[in-house]
Every structure is written in structure tokens, then in C-alpha cells.
Amino acid sequence: MYGVMFGFLKEYVVKNHGGDETWRSLLKEAGQSPYKIYFATKDYPDEEIVAIATAASKALTLPISAVLEDFGSYVGPRLVEFYHPYIDGHDQDTFSVVPYAGGHIHDLIHKHNPDRKPPQLSAEVLDEERTAMEVHYKSHRMMCSVVRGVLRGLGEHFGESLHINETQCMHSGAEKCKFMVTKTIE
Numbered sequence: 001m002y003g004v005m006f007g008f009l010k011e012y013v014v015k016n017h018g019g020d021e022t023w024r025s026l027l028k029e030a031g032q033s034p035y036k037i038y039f040a041t042k043d044y045p046d047e048e049i050v051a052i053a054t055a056a057s058k059a060l061t062l063p064i065s066a067v068l069e070d071f072g073s074y075v076g077p078r079l080v081e082f083y084h085p086y087i088d089g090h091d092q093d094t095f096s097v098v099p100y101a102g103g104h105i106h107d108l109i110h111k112h113n114p115d116r117k118p119p120q121l122s123a124e125v126l127d128e129e130r131t132a133m134e135v136h137y138k139s140h141r142m143m144c145s146v147v148r149g150v151l152r153g154l155g156e157h158f159g160e161s162l163h164i165n166e167t168q169c170m171h172s173g174a175e176k177c178k179f180m181v182t183k184t185i186e
């Protein structure tokens, strides 16, 4: 996984879970140097981010899925902000960001590195009023908790009232995860 994600994870831990000291103790618990620096465009083993999330789940006595979801809710809006030039014009609401990110962003990020395996993400808005969207996710990383969190975080970012329901999951043997996202318009 790209170092940029480790950078966002650090930011999330430092801001929401007790500062640099917590980050250093999580790195140590995950078997890394507490002063390790992650370079944004460098690739690091997926197991490292999983080990850090596992250490966080132990420290917080929460299931790892809850930790990943909460991180996702932080990182969704951060990705939109950080990669703004890539998604300019497709960032008015969750129902425009997600189909665009699915179809373009992950592929674009991996374009110059054929060894990388980006998540397969696709999303379709199902009605003219734009109140229902189906999201498909497939990845060997099986991080659908992050997807749920990203969707929730984007909804909060855009001030929308979203209901997110995972209708099938790779963790239960499905070939891919599917989410139904519905929006209540007041």
C-alpha cells in the first residue's frame, strides 16, 4: 500500500487518538521503529498497515473492522481534498465522487506501476433523483470496512443524510462486496 495512506493513518491517529505518542506506540506494537517515516509514493507491504490497525484495535478494545471504518471516514474527505486536481468537477457530492473515483482515480494512480493491484471499485446511481447508488468493491485486501467508512465520511463532509447497507461481503464468501447507499432528501 502506498505511503500516502500510512501518512493519512498517522494524521488520523495523531488528531483523533492522542497525538504523536500514540502513533509511536502503535508503530512499536506493530513491530516497526517508532520513528519510521513513510514516503508518500513508496509502496509498503499491506501487512504493515494491517499490523498498525490491529495494534490500534487492541489499544482501543474495538474490532479491527470498527477501526478501519473510522479511519475510512477520516480518509474519504482527506482524499478528496488532497487529490483535488484529479477529481475537480466531480466533487459536488458523494454520488458524484464515488462513481468517478471508482472509474478513474484508482486506475490513474496505478497507471505508471503495472505491479500494483488497486481496489476494483465501481458505483452506479440508480435513479434520476439521485437518491440511490450501488457500490461494488473487490480487492485482495478485503477492506470493505474502509469503503463503508469512506462512504460515511463523504456523506458527513457533504452534509448528506446517507444510509449505507452492505448487501453482500467478501468476508462471507462473496466474490465482491456490494453496498446500497440511499440518501434522504429533506
Ligand code: HEM
Binding pocket: 001, 002, 003, 004, 005, 079, 080, 083, 087, 097, 098, 101, 102, 105, 106, 109, 116, 117, 118, 119, 121, 139, 140, 141, 142, 143, 144, 146, 147, 148, 150, 151
Ligand atoms: C476521492 C478520490 C480517491 C482517491 C484519490 C483514492 C486514492 C487511493 C489510494 C492512493 C489508495 C492506496 C492504493 C494503493 O496503495 O495501492 C487507495 C486505496 C483504497 N481506496 Fe481509494 N481513493 C479515492 C476514493 C475512494 C473511494 C470513494 C473509496 C470507497 C468508497 C475508496 C476505497 C479505497 C480502499 C478500500 C482502499 C484500500 C486498498 C484496497 O482495498 O485494495 N477510495 N485509494
